[in-house]
Amino acid sequence: MRKLIVAGNWKMNKTNTEAVKTVSELKELVKDVKNVEVVVGVPFTALSDVAKELKDSNVKVAAENMHWEEKGAFTGEISPLMLKDINVEYVILGHSERREYFGETNEIVNKKVKSALAHDLKPILCVGEQLEDRESGNTEKVVEDHVVGGLKDLTKEDMLNVVVAYEPVWAIGTGKTATPAQAEEVHKFIRGLIAKLYDEETANEITIQYGGSMKPANAEELISQKNIDGGLVGGASLIPEDFSKIVKSAK
């Protein structure tokens, strides 16, 4: 039975003080949730204090990015060792904003995914098409390129620790959600791709989250689709009440 995972991605929002206050409210709101893994992805500056605040709670912590090397002359970067040391469990990799604004290629994303796994961090690999890809009928081609490129050289055992997040870029922060049927179609395609790259059993175990304007009002219908196993939530994850409603709508 694959795991339902609802993860927040705060992006570049909240100071450390605001972050600690937010998660202290969130952990109370979701303390009785058992069927869903709850994760918050927070800025680097807040990771340590957020992890301390969430110790002994059922909410896990994610970083929003990391470098693939353990240490060295990489000014401004954060390494997997640094994340492990402060009890971070997940790391969001290959988000479309990293690809678009910071030039991350599949090759870079793949190095990060492999490094995360080697350091016992669970990567959330983000994949998804731009509006022009969808309009030109290239959604599957782009998604396949991200999935195959991001997972290159991973073993079946590695794969079982990877979470995939399908995020159509045109739906991120725009209020335009993919319809449940549109999202399900791509999720099914991704699972089929993983079955081809590995096998059916592995594909059935992988959590594939949907991301893109997920809100309390649309989460239940999206997550109830056969191949949608949770969400990667941006804007709505900044408000504990809204995020907890999304978590509780996952069944």
Ligand SMILES: O=C[C@H](O)COP(=O)(O)O
């Ligand atoms: O990682 C999260 C996504 O980019 C979705 O963001 P959003 O929920 O604000 O559309």
